[in-house]
Amino acid sequence: MYKKVLIAEDFDSINIAVEQTLKDLGVQEIQYAKYCDDAILKFKKALQDHQPFDLLISDLSFVEDYREVKIASGEELIQAIKKIHPEINVIVYSVEDKPYIIKTLFDEAQINGYVKKGRNSISQLKTAIETLLYGKTFISPELAHALQDKTAKEIDNYDITLLSHLANGVAIEEMETLFKHLNITPNSKSTIEKRVAKLKDYFKANNNIHLIAITKDLGII
């Protein structure tokens, strides 16, 4: 069993439950942080003391409050921790169910497990931990299909920037000027129109409004 586990989770209620779960599993040392900034501090401290954590269980989204933070999301936190200690095992424990997001986490952040918060997630969390001990990866069964998701590959950063500006009220007319100003290429009105047309086609949207509604629902923007 893992000896030393760090929980990064903002909600107190979930912290209570996860901590209890780890205790039940026989984890000796459990620490938790409600802010990503605190989590990375604890992690660095443990590394300095030559008693590093061997598992991180992290949420993805952390509610903003009065406190100013450097690391605002679980994904950033994982990237930051992997950078200073690549051997760390990571389980994401989140409500997020968008294939695009989850696929990216496995591909880019190289997480080891993904447990979706839900009706049966505590037992899944236990299974995930045991699975990781065998060197394998885990994903909640209801999300297994997420890893087959192709959206992540087909949609690039340019598309996401474009969609975001559309959602922020920038008209196609203004987009060319804006992109030139931001040094984003390609930036001709024609290409931008073509890209939007491609996206509408891809997401089977009737018009630009529909396109934004769909991509917002998918969590792409």
Place this chain on the structure above:
Amino acid sequence: MYKKVLIAEDFDSINIAVEQTLKDLGVQEIQYAKYCDDAILKFKKALQDHQPFDLLISDLSFVEDYREVKIASGEELIQAIKKIHPEINVIVYSVEDKPYIIKTLFDEAQINGYVKKGRNSISQLKTAIETLLYGKTFISPELAHALQDKTAKEIDNYDITLLSHLANGVAIEEMETLFKHLNITPNSKSTIEKRVAKLKDYFKANNNIHLIAITKDLGII
């Protein structure tokens, strides 16, 4: 202290924490349900046995899964329970922070307390329960402003229907035909355009795309 409390919450991890909290407060009988349908069954059963619950702690959104359900949301559950037992006290315990939604809950569903899931929500939940015992209402301090929200009054069902259809890809051109087909009035293209213009003005949106992005973010659609 409340004698008999029902928890309606789909996530197992949160159920664990809330149940523990109620135990700590000295609640004698605690039941929980992961589906709204189960919750109302338990409630009716208790009523029949002349041992009704005197407090309901309910989530708002319940994740859909394989199981078909009659009551899909916490709001519907609360309405249904209030209908058969108006004396019930209700605390909503949810991540939802959209003023529009919360204001509507107090105004329409007449809930007694609203606790936002967050970093300190368990202690807030305890305070909420104690506040209710004095016959007062409770709302998480960070959301106190929600009750002053005017959106709820200014935006009516017609607006929401219109926005939803817009988000679903219906063009303004087609909206007139659709509304006539659905017996929704007013339905002239002109009035529909005027309504959309009013909404864009209200939400300070540059265009219809922007409008949908904003109202989606606000949880209005």
Place this chain on the structure above:
DNA sequence: AAGTATTTTACGGGAAACCGTAATGGAAGA
């Protein structure tokens, strides 16, 4: 280096959105 493919840009016509003004119709009050 020449040829081919692909991406980007330019342009234009038709459709839809946008926005103001005026006409219509129905409800409330005198």
Place this chain on the structure above:
DNA sequence: TCTTCCATTACGGTTTCCCGTAAAATACTT
């Protein structure tokens, strides 16, 4: 019944979106 008011509808002009075609620029092959 008449008048006033307000919501709805009708209409038209301008702008923007939408979508196709073609030219230009860039990348890729041989």
